[in-house]
Amino acid sequence: DQQVKQNSPSLSVQEGRISILNCDYTNSMFDYFLWYKKYPAEGPTFLISISSIKDKNEDGRFTVFLNKSAKHLSLHIVPSQPGDSAVYFCAAKTMAGKSTFGDGTTLTVKP
Amino acid sequence: EAGVAQSPRYKIIEKRQSVAFWCNPISGHATLYWYQQILGQGPKLLIQFQNNGVVDDSQLPKDRFSAERLKGVDSTLKIQPAKLEDSAVYLCASSLAVGGNSPLHFGNGTRLTVT
Numbered sequence: 001d002q003q004v005k006q007n008s009p010s011l012s013v014q015e016g017r018i019s020i021l022n023c024d025y026t027n028s029m030f031d032y033f034l035w036y037k038k039y040p041a042e043g044p045t046f047l048i049s050i051s052s053i054k055d056k057n058e059d060g061r062f063t064v065f066l067n068k069s070a071k072h073l074s075l076h077i078v079p080s081q082p083g084d085s086a087v088y089f090c091a092a093k094t095m096a097g098k099s100t101f102g103d104g105t106t107l108t109v110k111p
Numbered sequence: 112e113a114g115v116a117q118s119p120r121y122k123i124i125e126k127r128q129s130v131a132f133w134c135n136p137i138s139g140h141a142t143l144y145w146y147q148q149i150l151g152q153g154p155k156l157l158i159q160f161q162n163n164g165v166v167d168d169s170q171l172p173k174d175r176f177s178a179e180r181l182k183g184v185d186s187t188l189k190i191q192p193a194k195l196e197d198s199a200v201y202l203c204a205s206s207l208a209v210g211g212n213s214p215l216h217f218g219n220g221t222r223l224t225v226t
Contacts, residue, residue: 004153006153031210031211032211032212034212034214034215036214036215036217041219042219043115043202043204043217043218043219043220044154044202044215044217045217046214046215046216049212049214050212051212089153089154091153091215093212095210096166096167096209096210097142097159097166097206097208097209097210097213098156098159098167099144099156099215100156101153101154101155102153103151103152103153104152104153
């Protein structure tokens with residue numbers, strides 16, 4: 001039973017355009033949702049988070065939207081840059097601190 | 112601040128052999144995690160420590176995997192005996208706080224290949 005799903009294994013966008021990465025979850029008890037970015041041969045690094053009581057959080061070019069009724073969140077990157085090319089993981093966190101990850105979406109931003 | 116340190120970076124062993132991984136978390140981070148990441152999948156939690164106590168080891172295959180965190184700082188993860196399906200990247204992470212939006216800080220991982 002996969003509690004966090006990223007249904008698109010890959011996404012390709014043109015530089016300057018918007019990238020939208022999606023994530024669905026099944027457990028209503030998740031407290032926070034976080035996005036991590038991973039380059040090859042490195043560990044994931046934290047990008048942005050959102051509380052379960054909010055519906056939007058913005059940090060520069062990155063915005064995360066949460067739709068609790070649909071159990072869906074998305075990460076928007078505007079404008080996309082070639083350096084954004086990486087694997088993006090969605091993670092859902094309980095109050096006990098346990099994070100459950102999706103299987104990731106590989107983003108390729110073409111110059 | 113110095114990041115999470117892990118060693119070795121790569122390890123190749125034969126099945127039924129044993130292997131150990133080491134992790135040094137960010138200074139001051141009381142919570143330490145070990146994750147297993149199989150190729151094409153997201154990280155899967157193996158064990159969570161709070162200081163030197165185990166908080167969650169429900170997904171740790173205890174017949175072959177063991178982990179300890181002596182003195183609440185460094186941690187080691189051991190596999191004995193290894194199986195082919197243990198081939199994966201083993202990621203160590205630490206966090207400043209358990210709850211809230213306190214993120215995980217990951218090391219660069221140890222890539223294990225079991226032949």
